[in-house]
Amino acid sequence: MIQSFASTIARKAVSIAWVDRFIQRNTNALISRRTVGIDSNRHNADSLIFDQRQPTESNSRESSASVLSNSDWGKFDRLLDAAINTGGGEEARKLSRTVHRVITQKLLLEQENQGLRDALSIKKNRLKRGRPLPLDQPDEDHTGGGAVFRSPHSVQRARDRQHQKDIAEQQLQLQKSEQAEARQANKALKARLLQERRAARRAAQDARAKQRANQATQRHLNQQAREARKQLQDSTKAARIGNTKASKQPHGEAVQVDRAAPTVSAVQSRRGRVIKTPSRYR
Secondary structure (H helix, E strand, C coil): CCCHHHHHHCCCCCCCHHHHHHHHHHHHHHHHHHHHHHHHHHHHHHHHHHHCCCHHHHHHHHHHHCCCCCHHHHHHHHHHHHHHHCCCCHHHHHHHHHHHHHHHHHHHHHHHHEEEEEEEHHHHHHCCCCCCCCCCCCCCCHCCCCCCCCHHHHHHHHHHHHHHHHHHHHHHHHHHHHHHHHHHHHHHHHHHHHHHHHHEEEEEHHHHHHHHHHHHHHHHHHHHHHHHHHHHHHHHHHHHHHHHHHHHHHHHHHHHHHHCCCCCCEEEECCCCCCCCCHHHH
C-alpha cells in the first residue's frame, strides 16, 4: 500500500528497498496513523512512548531541517484526530487528508533529497582518479607488444617509490611554505626596524632643536646679565670717581687762586681780533 501510494505521489515507480527505508525512518508517524482506530487510552499511551524515544541521526537531521520535529508532528496529528472524533465533520476530514498528504510529500522530498545527495557523493568519489604507479617499463623485445605481468615485489617497489615521491613533494611544499613565512617575517622585521629608525631620527631631531632653543635662551640670559653687571659697574665707578674728586680738593688752593695776580687781558684790534704779542717783546 505504501509503495503504490508513494509511486502515485512521486509519479514514478518506488522500489521495495525505498519502502523499507521509509518505514524505518518514519515508524513513529506511521504507527501514530495506525492507532486512529484504537481507543483513546491506548492511543495516548502509545503516543507517549513514541514521544519519549530518542531521535536517530536521520530523524534529527530531518527535524532540524523542518519547522516541526517528529514529536511535534505527532502532537499535531493527535490534536487533529481529536478534532475529527469530536464531530468536526467533512471539512475536518478534508483538512486531515490534506495535512497527511503534505506530510507524506515532505517525507518523500526529504528522501529524494537524501538520495540525490548520496548519488552526488558517489559520483564525486568516482571522479577521484588514482595516479598510476611508477612501474618499470620492460623492453618491447621481451614483451612483443603484448600484456605485461607484474610481480608483487615490483608493484611494492613502485608503491615505495611513489610513497617516497609523495614524501619529497610534501617536504618541498613544506619547505616552500616555510621560506614564504620566513620572507614575510623578514619583511615585517625590516619594516619594523625602518619605522624604529625613523622614530629615532625624529626624536634626535626634536632633541637637537630643543637643545638649540635652550642654548639660545641661555645665551640671551647671559648677555642680559653681562649688560646688567656692566651697567652696574659703570654707575658704581662713576659714583666712586665723583666722591674721590670731591674728597681730594684742598682749601689752600682755593685761597691761592683768590690771591693770584690778575691776568692781563689780551689786546684786541678795532675789529675785535686778538693781537698776540711776540714772545721777544714780552
